[in-house]
Amino acid sequence: MVKTVVSNLSILALSLINFMGITQQLTIAEKKNPPNTSWFNISRLLFTKKPPVSPRKGGSRPTEIICMISPDAPKTTRKIWSDRPLFIWQGNVREVTVKPVNKNQVLWSEPVKDTQQIIYNGEPLKPGQSYKWEVNSNRFITFQIIDTQQRDRITTQLQTIEAQLQKQGANQEAIALAKANYFAEYQLWSDVLQQIYSVNTPSAELNNLRQQITQNLCKDQ
Template sequence: MYKLLLHTLVFSTIALSTVQVLSNQVTLAKKSSIQQIFSWASISRILFSKKPPVEPRKGGSRPTDAICMVSPDAPAKPRIVWSDRPLFVWKGRVQTIAVRPIDSEQDLWNQPVTETQNITYQGEPLQPSQTYKWVVNSLRFVPFKIMDTKERDRITAELQTLENQLQAQGADTEAIALAKAKYFADSNLWSDALQQAYSVPNPSDGLKEMIKNIGNLCDVPKSDGHNSATR
């Protein structure tokens, strides 16, 4: 009887361990399948391709005051942005960041900045279909436009569905941010794609490397002449 009980306990322990291992393997497999769909390296390759989709605007006559406004960037027309609290990314020595209506010199929001090359807008939500400009050091600006309400609502709903599906698969915060970044990149919404990248609190080495190199976009040659100072 004792031997039977001992064998039963041993078998139960092995069975439970096997179930736990299989469960962990399933979870890892799900996360792995999510990561295999796309990667930060994939986004990085697109960003730094021969003709990158992001077109930073440079300004400054001397190396000591040179500033490159990376995102929102400056193609021929103002970049459309989904987020009503966009992320601003730059390279160079910036003291103040501000947001104004395109036809006004009145700040809606401004912020001193030190020892950083990016900041998220923290004012009242920007309005759909309106064009704004983000201003550095009260001198240079880049215009951008918030997406119209109908399109924003459609994308918001699709992103929520995507997030729900990934959470059900056991995706972590970074995997969800990556999937959203891919969604935005596929839609040519590069400001929003980069905002997802910068939103991850504890980024992986691959994401850290991509973010570290974002400023190098300012050094990528352009052939269309959209990199001149705005003012």
């Protein structure tokens, strides 16, 4: 009887040791192999026959042609989660300005040179409010920050996503991809694009995607 109990205890102990070893190996594997950083799904969504992003294009002479990519100009006003949006364009832009809709008050203005994008760095834009971003004081697009309730809910979910991925050892690009996929589900395309440009040291795949954005979305000019 005693021998049987000892034998059973020995088997249980060995099982626990093996289980702990397997768990440790899985944890190490997760750290070595962070979540996949493929941008294929995002590029597939962006470059369909009817892209979800609708740039505003215009200019009478080649030197004046500007393609305002994001925020873009769909049939309804583009809604954005970020209160510090990224402005993306193609063409000869000298200055970017943000104003409230129906007001001539300048909230933020920045001269630009040798770049095709810039992040708004003024006072945080207010949820539920509409704004317009102007280029060269003669072209503009209207956009709106989503309301407080929606924005807070999305912010909480994004924080959860980031925390979970950090525990798995995910790098900056993997986290940006997860957020981009999240925004794509809610068709917040300006925020999708902002995630694409948020990575400091992008992979070759992500660099290629950035190049395709201006080439593909502005190719009809």
